[in-house]
Amino acid sequence: MLRRNLLGSLFETMKCAPPLRGPRAGYFPNVVLTSHENERARFYDDLLRGKTVIVNFMYTTCEGRCPLYTSNLLKVQRLLGDRAGREVHMYSFTLDPVVDTPRVLRNYADAQGVGPGWRFFTGKPEDMELLRRKLGFTENNPELDRQKSFHTGLIRYGNEQLDRWAACPALADPAKIVRHLSWLDIKPCEEVVA
Amino acid sequence: MIQRRDLLTWGSMAGASSLAPRRANAQLCAHEPLAFPGSPRTTPWLSTLPIPPLIQPVQRLDPAPVPGNHQRYSEFEPKLFYDVNVQAITHRFHPELPPTPIWGYGGMVPGPTFHARYGEPVLVRFRNSLPASHVGFGLPSIATHLHNGHTASESDGYPSDFADPGHFRDHHYANRPAGDDPAEIMSTLWYHDHREDFTAQNVVRGLTGFYLLFDDLDTGNERDTNPKAFRLPAGAYDVPLIFHDRAFNADGTMAYDVFNTAGILGDRYTVNNAIQPRFEVARRKYRFRLLNGGPSRFYHFALSNGERMVQLSNDGNMLPHPIAVSGVTLSPAERADVIIDFSNARRGDQIFLLNQLEQTAGEGPTGHLMLPGDPVLRFDVASNDTADPSRIPETLRPLPRIDMREVKQERLWKFDYLNSNWLVNGKLFDTARIDAMIKRGSAEVWTFRNEGTTWSHPIHIHFEEFQILEFNGRRPGPGDVNRARKDTVRLGPNDEIKIFMRFRDFLGRYVMHCHNVLHEDHSMMIRWDVVP
Helix, strand or coil: CHHHHHHHHHHHHHHHCCCCCCCCHHHCCCCEEEECCCCEEEHHHHHHCCCEEEEEEECCCCCCCHHHHHHHHHHHHHHHHHHECCCEEEEEEECCCCCCCHHHHHHHHHHHCCCCCEEEEECCHHHHHHHHHHCCCCCCCHHHHCCHHHHCCEEEEEECCCCEEEEEECCCCHHHHHHHHHCCCCCCHHHCCC | CCCHHHHHHHHHHHCHHHHHHHCCCCCCCCCCCCCCCCCCCCCCCCCECCCCCECCCECCCCCCCCHHHCCCCCCCCCCEEEEEEEEEEEECCCCCCCCEEEEEECCECCCCEEEEECCCCEEEEEEECCCCCCCCCCCCCECEEEECCCCCHHHCCCCCCCECCCCEEEEEECCCCHHHCHHHCCCEEEEEECCCCCHHHHHHCCCEEEEEEECCCCCCCCCCCCCCCCCCCCHHHEEEEEEEEEEECCCCCEECCCCCCCCCCCCEEEECCEECCEEEECCCEEEEEEEECCCCCCEEEEECCCCCEEEEEECCEEEEEEEEECCEEECCCCEEEEEEECCCCCCCCEEEEEEEECCCECCECCCCEEEEEEEEEEEEECCCCCCCCCCCCCCCCCCCCCCHHHEEEEEEEEEEEECCEEEECCECCCCCCCCEEEECCCEEEEEEEECCCCCCEEEEECCCCEEEEEECCECCCCCCCCCCEECEEEECCCCEEEEEEECCCCCEEEEEEECCHHHHHCCCEEEEEEEC
């Protein structure tokens, strides 16, 4: 009986006042990362908690399709305008942390013309690997999983508070990606139909 | 890793009769998401099989439907109106698990069952009463697809035709066979969510239900005096069964790996959303409507007593003749109506419906059979006997004629994977891009080619049923259950399948996609339009 009441009341609460910490909080590692601007940040506490994010994995020496992914995300950033970095946080995590030092990431971001609101991160190789696995940029086939370029084609977008997550191709139409982000918004309580 | 040979050996030694105690709490061989510890223990056969209730029509809808929003509304003026409120509620999947938040059509999972009739058009209003600030997997925004109704585009649940919380969409179902051809009459359909990018999450959250169609032959009356009537088992002996594999957290809530784009497997089988239930049966014939509700697992069903079933339909479409089968393979969204005859069983017998298909990753099955298999549902043969006026007719429905002179276009669709994206002809799905323009009233031949060596794709086309011309170069012969009308076809590694399909009656946009809904949500879909 008690359990039922607790569940019931939790459910009611969720309708109107999402908690600051999403229900998946304990799942995300709180590893310390360094940005291309040489700022340190904890993954969960500083980058994810309570935020709406776009996340991808990349590495600066990636050729082939990678430059297309980056230029597509640049278009997304431009479409977001000043919402980028305020309402929507754009994060790129390197798959090659040994090569991609903060300085290398900085040079890459500058060369691409990346503006504020989009940050690149590196860290200890084992931390970056944990992050990659936790965020599902993986292949079931171990041979494919070892190939860095296989993890560059997807963008995850999510609202941590609502634990609302989806993914779309890194080459999806930028306007479409921005439209998808609008699905993550929390609507005011008045609009909720009982 | 258990090898196939070991499984076979173990299976033949174990024997079917010792199945239940040995596999009392069967764990599926699931590819576990990172750090997923497995569902809490659940004792099998504690639940009785839930049967979704029939939906009742309403007198009127307020506001009234707008006829101008629908193609051919006045020709097929709705005779019945239904109001389906999509709600967040709680549901118990098992007596040992607490109630857990789910979404249900009409506030139940599965949603209420429709009994519709050909010649009796209906209008169904799907109202989104989900909480906008829902927390957890699932997007509280709905697009409802009647799989695989011959439905006008605006009522078909196109992925971007969604209703957000507080809004509704009206769906007009003409209940008229394609091309007015009685050979195109369908039987077992289901309705489920089709929301762009979130179909998998919303379906796993609970948005499924049955839509059964009856006509002058398949009347739903086993005592029908019309000599042409099929008189298949009906009423309490006509039982829809939707299968899912699910996973649960330690607190009993549903687990869902939101970071998976390859395919999601659970470690608990559910039937009509009860974990491993039991169903008391009389010593007579039953019609079971088997539906693989996904999201990603393929099944091969067989009976533990080694008895055969009689397969009546493929994807809910009656076969030309019933076919006795030792098992039924279903990929996500495939259906089969089967007769199971318990009249030779002994009172008190326990017979298990088994899944024998091994699958260890979301991309598709290994192709190996697990013997004896995982018990999914237990039939308990009752001690009292019941009359059985039902019968299995010798002939069911003839197949529609294939006339290659109607074919105006042949198309090749290649299914592939690149950098975490599931692709069709190298392209990502875009709701606004038309990938094929098809002239209304024409027929086309489509070839599906799987470019992958390890993954399988259940390929589904909306709107009309197709027939398989060639499966890896061979035409299914008489007596093959795939010599049938289908809407979903299993495209295994390296397979190539050629189909014939007509496009009649309505105009507008439709989709073809992989029905492993994780692949569907991650771009393995095309848009095609029927044009004048």
